[in-house]
Amino acid sequence: MERRTIAITVGDPAGIGPEISIKALAAFADRLAEGDLRLLLVGDVGTLQETARRLGMAAPPAITVDEIAKAPPAAILPTTPLARPVEIGQVSAEGGQQAYEAVRIAVEQALAGTVTAIVTAPLSKEALHLAGHDYAGHTELLADLTGVRDSVMMLAHENFRVTHVSTHCALEEVPKKATPQRIGRVVDLTHRTLKSLGIAEPRIAIAALNPHAGEGGIFGRHDIDVTAPLVEAYRARGFRLDGPVPGDTVFVKLRAGQYDAVVAMYHDQGHIPVKLLGFGVDTATGEWTALSGVNVTLGLPVIRTSVDHGTAFDIAGTGKAQASSLLEAIDYALDLARPAAMRDAVA
Structure with a gap:
């Protein structure tokens, strides 16, 4: 059975991205056990471990890029570790850099064929700019990283x-x-x-x-x-x-x-x-x-779906964030990643 690997970039670590990403793993637990799906959370390991602890859940293990093909059904693909935790609910250059790096890593792996599709949790445009990445949002960032001009x-x-x-x-x-x-x-x-x-x-x-x-x-x-x-x-x-x-x-x-x-x-x-x-x-x-x-x-050379909401800094860290949009985004990515869809959905 062919296992499809979805890379989930967890977005700004000060927002709800880490929380909904951990919750998505729980929601897909039965599907992950079937053996045809792997979910990789791309982000800061410490942030995801702390988020899982706060939610009373187990964090998946961290792996390296070279271990993706043999990774367990759920795993963390680390970004550069944060020197210190970001302040939950606050815009920061560190948060923007983490969000950028997660997308960059996911795009590299998608272009290399080691992941089937990318699903993005929300980032902060302000934080992205503070980190020196002057993009209007995910769409423009992804277009630049993949060399596309008219996504x-x-x-x-x-x-x-x-x-x-x-x-x-x-x-x-x-x-x-x-x-x-x-x-x-x-x-x-x-x-x-x-x-x-x-x-x-x-x-x-x-x-x-x-x-x-x-x-x-x-x-x-x-x-x-x-x-x-x-x-x-x-x-x-x-x-x-x-x-x-x-x-x-x-x-x-x-x-x-x-x-x-x-x-x-x-x-x-x-x-x-x-x-x-x-x-x-x-x-x-x-x-x-x-x-x-x-x-x-x-119009990208990779499949990318995303949540349709922002970082929700106001409820970050409270446990109230709902993962429904992220779950839909994962399902949509899987629909587009079917063999026939893979040929037709990208430019």
Whole structure:
């Protein structure tokens, strides 16, 4: 039986990443015992051991890179040890460096073929910058480490999937980035990934940039002059592509099952509907009750999925963090890592 190895980068050690990573091992215990899956936590050994102790759980053993192929079902792949523990819940350069190093190690192993896919727990962009790594987030970091210049972010919650033309940039920059070439790249990768997930004829919609898709030019011409001709060209090639569909209705149609995915023009347009569906709160207490959703980076030479939430410094170290999004991300990585999916899901 072939064992698939998933590298889980535990993110910023001052956030909830170490906690949800240890909890994920427990949640996958039965699956790990079956012999077809290995989970490697990439991070500071001391932090993970202390986190496991605090949770009343056993920490997995630490291994070296050379031992990955023969490692037990659960293990720690160490980063450079912290000189001293970071302060839980606080942004620091040390935390940013740990998060960066974990991703770097995981990417190296994925490119070398010793791990099947990468799943990332949250990092702090501020901490990353304090450590001297000037990336807007995981997506940009992964693109740089793999030599890719036009990766695409997809957020997913169950069958609700949204890819993005632009992400971490000012709104005033979005029209400049939403070129026919970029939109086409996003459509191509979205289509390819949906097929790799077993959808034979993907139905995709492109969200309009402007209100009411420009309202005949009254609210701007980008949707009319850029998106509409591109959609026509793709439909002529046999794609089941609609657009531009007004942003205030396209996600309702996605939820109703009229589409398999939506291409969003910018960060908040795509993120808000996914998080409204995936995140749950107790209205009586205001506390989170669910953190579901997966972030997938398309167009990389490796498979990468991630949680769809941040470091949650405010609850780090309390034991309250939920691992549901990380569990979904692991499942999504395994779906993409199926033999057929492995060929189709990466550029």
